[in-house]
Amino acid sequence: MSNTALIQAGLNLIGQALTIYDSDLRLAACNARFAEMFDLPEALTTPGSAFEDTIRHLVTRGEYGQVDDIEAFIRARVETALAFEPHYMERTRSNGRVISVEGAPLAQGGWVTVYTDITGIKAQESLLRTRSELLSEQVLKRSEELASTNRQLAATVAALEEAQRELREIEARTRTTTEMMPAHIARVDAEGRYTFSNRKLGAVMPGRPSRLLGRHIAEALGPAYERVRPYLERAMAGEQSTFEFTDDVSSRRIRAVFTPDPLEPGVYILSQDVTLETQTRAALQQTRRREMAAQLTSGLAHDFSNLLTIILGMQSKLAKLKPGPEAEPLITATLQAARRGGTLLGRIADITGQRHWRPEPVRLSALLSDLRTLAVPSLPVGITLETQDLTNGPLLLDTGLTQDSLLNLILNARDACVSKGQSGADGPAGRITIMARELRETWLEITVCDTGPGFSREGLARGLDPFFTTKGGEGSGLGLAMVYDMTKLAGGEARLSNTDSGACVTLRLPLRRADTLPRTGLVLLVEDSDDLRATVREMLTGMGYSVVEASSVAEACLLADGLPDIALVLSDISLEGVETGVDLLDRLPDLPVRLMTSLPEGDALLAEARARVPVLTKPFDADGLEAFLGLTTEAAA
Structure with missing residues (x-):
């Protein structure tokens, strides 16, 4: 037997008449007692029959007594049904029977109505009234009122219990939905304590607790609280705030929205991990900047190249004329400057030309080993290169661009050590150290440190700017700019700093693990x-x-x-x-x-x-x- 048949059989065993109509006023279900109580034809007890047709049948049969305007009566009943509200009433039918009518709306639309024959109860009340000589008229009347009130209260309690059940279902569905969302959703009260949380804070900001109810937001966020506090205070004052910040504990980029609670003091919180989005956005922005720079410089570079060609040709002719010892140094210097301009154009083309980040599976140990092979021959005696790989497994990197950037940093570090007078034949006086490590499953961090004099204050502030150099005429000022460009192209960031022993350049690239492919x-x-x-x-x-x-x-x-x-x-x-x-x-x-x-x-x-x-x-x-x-x-x- 199907579940529908079982439910119908159960409804038929109920001693009261019961109907369920949907929001379109069509019969969804009823029991046999409903048909018996009102003597209805089968057509009006079949699912899908119209409520209006049932009322018309009952009116024309005299269920409601004498009705002058049948259509107006039916229309009024239909309008009341469409605007349905919980109710309890008692009425005497045309056949003299007394029934109670108890109705309650359904969350899905429509309503359920229960009809109870209370003729016997009313007869007992009447008998009590006529035969009792000991009870006063007031006591009898009060008894009747209490009986009626109790029935109404019972109907109200049933409606409240149904509403409570529906609220619990809605709350459960809401919590399930919030738990499945890839974001932290919470609410704090006026004192900053959590009154709701979907337990996703630890997923968005690793290292934070997941159970937050009753905790203060400062305790939950730790050091990050000072960054969000101004926005929280604005939201407490009634102003919505949307902002982003970098969580120092997890190195994640977080986007948060603080929305004031319109009903009572408090703030709703929505926070998301947008690290990947930020990395992608940074890479896209750098690509657009490079395209714009290429458009701006291509025409200038073309004209400048032509001018340099003319200058080189004219100076070569002057040199062949042998103008004298005073002019020869000037000609030589002009030729060197022109050739230097040509080299500079090549470096500009490297930065602004079409380059793409082409990640491929690579082991950092292999990349650093190849880097040593390239770099060590260019290091003076007394300057050593040390490498340390603390990563796990293959990563997705552009081998060429990464190696070019690190080689550039090594050469800069070499020049810094030489400028401090640290090369010599007596032993390693200068040291360049490269270390690669994974940072909180978010970044690949590569640091290149040296034992040189360190960055000057201006160097720390402007070292990554194109054409900034501290090498005088020997430097183009594009080395660190090219490293910065590579890092941004990957969606990462570059930082300059000083240590106790010298300078340090830190590259943070998005950590992308390569799939381990089968070897057979x-x-x-x-x-x-x-x-x-x-x-x-x-x-x-x-x-x-x-x-x-x-x-x-x-x-x-x-x-x-x-x-x-x-x-x-x-x-x-x-x-x-x-x-x-x-x-x-x-x-x-x-x-x-x-x-x-x-x-x-x-x-x-x-x-x-x-x-x-x-x-x-x-x-x-x-x-x-x-x-x-x-x-x-x-x-x-």
């Missing part, structure tokens, strides 16, 4: 060029993989459905048919997919692919593919 197994290779597919297949088998091949997205999906043990999908972006390797990311969401391409920089499809997964640029060799997949000896260490 079956690879689905998707490439539409037969020759290139054969070459890449040979590379993969040489690494120990088994390979199956496809030339289109449709073919790759068929193979993936039939081969459940695929360990990796390596696909070109441009394939046979209209679908691309980017579409393959959506078609095979449960498999690790890596893309390769020969598309030019600036291509929209390439940009979309890089925003989702690492992309290997063609041409590449076996070593490049191993490094891309994180399978080199250093990467596997």
Whole structure:
């Protein structure tokens, strides 16, 4: 038997008549007692029958006695039903029976009504009135009033209990909803103590307690409270505040909204972790700045290059004329200045030209090892380079840009140590230290410190500005600016500081962990060029993989459905048919997919692919593919 039949059978056992109408005044359910009490035809007790039709049937049959204007009577009853409110009433039917009518609205719309035959109760009251000679008329009247009041109170209590149940359900649904939201939602009273919290503060700001009821907001937020206090005070005064701040404890970027409670003193709080959004926004802003700078400088650089070419040509002619010993130093100095201008143009082009952050899986230990190989030969005797990697597992970084930036910082640190007179043959007098560590699962922090004289006050304030230099004519003032540009391009930040022993540059890059790809197994290779597919297949088998091949997205999906043990999908972006390797990311969401391409920089499809997964640029060799997949000896260490 279905649940509907069971419920109906239960309703039919109730001794009172019961009806449930929906918000459109259509019958949703009733019991057999309802049909019996009012002698209704089956059509009016079938779910879906109209309330108006039932009233019309009862009126025309004389249920309500003599009614002069039947349609007006029906219309009034329908309007009352549409504006339904809880009620209790008693009425005498045309057949002399007395019934009580008790109604209560439903949260979903509509209402439930219970009809009780109280003829016997009223008869007992009448009998008590006529036969009792000991009770006064006032006592009898009061007894009747109390009986009627009790029935009304019982109806009211039932309505209140139903309302209380609905409120509990609403509260439970509200709490479930707030608990599932990726944000901290709370309320504090006028004293700053939590009266509600969805227990998400610890997720938004790691290190904070999750159970907050009764705690003061200063205790919950710790050091961050001083940053938010001015905004909280404004909200307590009736002004909504929206702001962002960096939580020093967790290094997360937090966006918060404080909204005054309009009903009683207090403030509603909504806070979100927007670290990833901030990093992405910073990278986008830096890209736009670079594009604007490129547009502004490209024309100037072109004209300046032409002028330098003319200057170099004229000075070369002057040198050939042998104008005399007094003029030769001037000519030489002019040529050097012109060549220096050409070098400067090249550095400007490096900053403003099209560069993109191309993350790929890399182990910091391998990157720092390669960096030592590049940097150590350029260090004078007596200056040492120390590296320390405290990271765990492969990370997504642009190897080229990161290595270029660190090499730039090493050379700056070398010059600082030399300027302090710390190089010599008697032993290591100068030291450059590079340390990489993970910061609270949010940042990759790389510090480059030296034992030089440190930054001057002006250097700390302006060191990252383009063209600022303390090296006089020997410096371009673009070294640290290029490091700053790289960091912003990644969505990070750069800081200058001094230590007890010298200067320190801190780079914070967004911490992105690379997926650890399997070192063996079956690879689905998707490439539409037969020759290139054969070459890449040979590379993969040489690494120990088994390979199956496809030339289109449709073919790759068929193979993936039939081969459940695929360990990796390596696909070109441009394939046979209209679908691309980017579409393959959506078609095979449960498999690790890596893309390769020969598309030019600036291509929209390439940009979309890089925003989702690492992309290997063609041409590449076996070593490049191993490094891309994180399978080199250093990467596997």
